[in-house]
Amino acid sequence: MPALLTPIEMAEADRLTIAAGPSGQVLMARAGLAVADAVSRSAPLGGRVAVICGPGNNGGDGYVVARILRHRGYRLTVFADAPPDSRAADAAAAFAEWQGPIEPLSEWSDASAGIVVDALYGAGLSRDIGGAAAELIARLNASACRVVAVDIPSGIDGATGQPRGAAVKAHETVTFYRRKPGHLLLPGRLHCGTIRVADIGISDDVLQAIGPKTFVNEPALWRGLFPFPRIAAHKYDRGHAVVVSGGLTQTGAARLAARGALRAGAGLVTLASPPEALSVNAAHLTAIMLMRMDGVTGLSEILADQRRNAVCLGPALGLGEATRGLVAEALASGAATVLDADALTSFAGEADKLFAGIKAWAERPVVLTPHAGEFGRLFGPDQAGSKLEAARSAAARAGAVVVLKGPDTVVAAPDGRAAIAANAPPWLATAGSGDVLAGIVTGLLAARMPAFEAAAAGVWLHGEAGLAAGIGLIAEDLPEVLPGVLKALRAAE
Ligand SMILES: NC(=O)C1=CN([C@@H]2O[C@H](COP(=O)(O)OP(=O)(O)OC[C@H]3O[C@@H](n4cnc5c(N)ncnc54)[C@H](O)[C@@H]3O)[C@@H](O)[C@H]2O)[C@@H](O)CC1
Ligand SMILES: Nc1ncnc2c1ncn2[C@@H]1O[C@H](COP(=O)(O)OP(=O)(O)O)[C@@H](O)[C@H]1O
Numbered sequence: 077m078p079a080l081l082t083p084i085e086m087a088e089a090d091r092l093t094i095a096a097g098p099s100g101q102v103l104m105a106r107a108g109l110a111v112a113d114a115v116s117r118s119a120p121l122g123g124r125v126a127v128i129c130g131p132g133n134n135g136g137d138g139y140v141v142a143r144i145l146r147h148r149g150y151r152l153t154v155f156a157d158a159p160p161d162s163r164a165a166d167a168a169a170a171f172a173e174w175q176g177p178i179e180p181l182s183e184w185s186d187a188s189a190g191i192v193v194d195a196l197y198g199a200g201l202s203r204d205i206g207g208a209a210a211e212l213i214a215r216l217n218a219s220a221c222r223v224v225a226v227d228i229p230s231g232i233d234g235a236t237g238q239p240r241g242a243a244v245k246a247h248e249t250v251t252f253y254r255r256k257p258g259h260l261l262l263p264g265r266l267h268c269g270t271i272r273v274a275d276i277g278i279s280d281d282v283l284q285a286i287g288p289k290t291f292v293n294e295p296a297l298w299r300g301l302f303p304f305p306r307i308a309a310h311k312y313d314r315g316h317a318v319v320v321s322g323g324l325t326q327t328g329a330a331r332l333a334a335r336g337a338l339r340a341g342a343g344l345v346t347l348a349s350p351p352e353a354l355s356v357n358a359a360h361l362t363a364i365m366l367m368r369m370d371g372v373t374g375l376s377e378i379l380a381d382q383r384r385n386a387v388c389l390g391p392a393l394g395l396g397e398a399t400r401g402l403v404a405e406a407l408a409s410g411a412a413t414v415l416d417a418d419a420l421t422s423f424a425g426e427a428d429k430l431f432a433g434i435k436a437w438a439e440r441p442v443v444l445t446p447h448a449g450e451f452g453r454l455f456g457p458d459q460a461g462s463k464l465e466a467a468r469s470a471a472a473r474a475g476a477v478v479v480l481k482g483p484d485t486v487v488a489a490p491d492g493r494a495a496i497a498a499n500a501p502p503w504l505a506t507a508g509s510g511d512v513l514a515g516i517v518t519g520l521l522a523a524r525m526p527a528f529e530a531a532a533a534g535v536w537l538h539g540e541a542g543l544a545a546g547i548g549l550i551a552e553d554l555p556e557v558l559p560g561v562l563k564a565l566r567a568a569e
């Protein structure tokens with residue numbers, strides 16, 4: 077299970093492990109060894125290494141690293157302003173075994189070493205960093221030193237990815253057992269550099285007891301429910317997606333979504349077009365079917381055929397009453413519904429009306445795909461907590477799966493499950509890319525994938541498609557590279 081553990085859950089994993097067998101000192105020894113190995117991989121033997129130790133068990137890991145590296149022949153200096161806190165017994169034991177020099181934090185300079193191990197604070201960060209530690213972090217970040225962070229760069233909150241006061245910028249981070257949300261959420265991810273996850277002997281049995289609800293968005297999370305075509309299936313088994321087009325001069329976005337839906341696996345896709353845009357849509361469509369849709373009645377007629385089991389509204393649909401009417405009709409039809417862009421912004425200030433329409437038929441899947449701006453307009457600009465918590469509480473409030481987009485897209489379900497994406501390349505930030513994503517999710521819903529998994533799989537496929545197309549991609553490329561991505565996904569089954 078690609079679980080992410082919050083600092084509190086990770087402390088519980090440590091506690092359960094220690095209760096069942098190895099001591100905290102043994103876990104710390106393994107953690108320190110993993111970090112020492114990471115340093116050894118990039119530092120020439122005999123080179124200078126500085127280890128900066130804080131007052132808790134993160135600092136304890138640092139003393140272990142220092143001892144191992146000195147034993148291997150590196151020239152070590154430890155920097156710490158105080159011995160370990162009395163509550164960090166394992167760290168105190170590691171400190172007692174360190175028999176080399178200890179300098180105050182204020183003495184650190186980039187002349188001390190080319191490689192710096194950051195063991196100031198890890199999972200126990202509990203307030204903003206100030207004083208000598210903050211000053212040191214500023215000097216460290218301005219230096220040319222290579223920084224290896226123990227567990228998480230000091231100052232990054234493992235639950236939220238937010239810096240607290242000051243935060244180390246690392247080139248490499250070695251964490252233990254499982255990553256935390258703060259390793260994936262921005263800006264935390266940008267502070268981590270390359271992330272290694274070391275096995276320190278924690279058994280997956282602890283996950284049963286902890287019941288984590290946050291995951292990395294990768295295939296292990298949803299592959300079992302992915303609608304790979306079956307040999308005995310016909311196209312209607314693969315579902316029929318409907319995408320609603322905007323008016324005469326706003327048709328491209330819906331066609332991008334429709335093509336995403338078809339490539340993602342819907343057996344059929346129909347573009348529902350306002351009468352005035354029929355000819356322009358007709359000029360651009362081949363495998364995708366076209367139907368005339370005259371307002372709400374028109375959409376109602378199209379969705380009356382229950383085989384049309386998923387519908388996407390929003391891309392370039394226009395703002396206002398007409399769009400609100402179409403959304404209400406889609407939600408009342410019983411088709412799985414994806415709402416994006418204008419379908420979300422049209423409910424700014426009237427969000428509860430939208431949520432009531434969604435909750436009126438709770439078993440019908442609904443996925444909302446806002447970017448940060450649309451999210452703020454719908455759910456209010458001042459969401460408390462991290463992006464993860466914002467998406468989670470929005471999903472509970474709306475009664476829908478929420479895809480809060482960006483470089484660290486979060487997919488959250490009303491039941492509290494959430495997945496954070498780590499595979500999206502920055503060139504996905506291009507006009508129309510979100511329209512394709514809405515279409516991909518619609519295609520997966522048409523193929524009857526459950527909503528949370530369809531949204532997560534859609535986001536992952538979109539990211540992989542971005543990687544496959546590479547820099548320079550335009551939105552049109554995304555559906556066209558999906559077959560290669562799907563082929564690799566299926567081969568890895
Ligand atoms: N036995 C275990 O539980 C294991 C823990 N491990 C390490 O232990 C770490 C967690 O240890 P701790 O829970 O002791 O926490 P930390 O060592 O991350 O920090 C806690 C200490 O820092 C102080 N502190 C927190 N925020 C501060 C701030 N902003 N300014 C000044 N002081 C601050 C606290 O008062 C406390 O003394 C992990 O990150 C990991 O590196 C690993 O050794 C694996 C095993
Ligand atoms: N910096 C970034 N790195 C990776 N992916 C990004 C980045 N910025 C945006 N994206 C992704 O690009 C897509 C943009 O969607 P959206 O903002 O709706 O654009 P549009 O309306 O032009 O289609 C989303 O899937 C989003 O997650």
Ligand SMILES: [K+]
Pocket residue numbers: 134194195196197198225226227228229230
């Ligand atoms: K650290």
